[in-house]
Amino acid sequence: MAHSHELDPDTTDGVWTVVTRTSTYLIDFDEMTLLRAPGVGGSTDESWTVSKLRRDSEDIPLLGVKSCRVGESAQFWVRAADDPDVRTWRITTPVVSIERIS
Helix, strand or coil: EEEEEECCCCCCCCEEEEECEEEEEEECCCCCCEEEEEECCCCCCCCCCCCCCCCCCCCCCCCCCCCCCCCEEEEEEEECCCCCCCCCEEEEEEEEEEECCC
């Protein structure tokens, strides 16, 4: 599959994995969803704490990507699945890898 240094905010198709220091995110641009798998990250450094977030391991509606670059925290704009009027940011620990998987 194709590794990338950055996920372009204008991306509109495909399924991508974004591995951070503490979690792995599955981004499906075809379905416009974001799934976070906590604790499945790219670091064995115990100084990084895995936070528990609402709706972990569930698809949540993705509205867009503000930034996603290796070495920096990614920022995802999402909608609360249980209240379509609520929108919020998901800001990650530093990104370790980005890969398009389909």
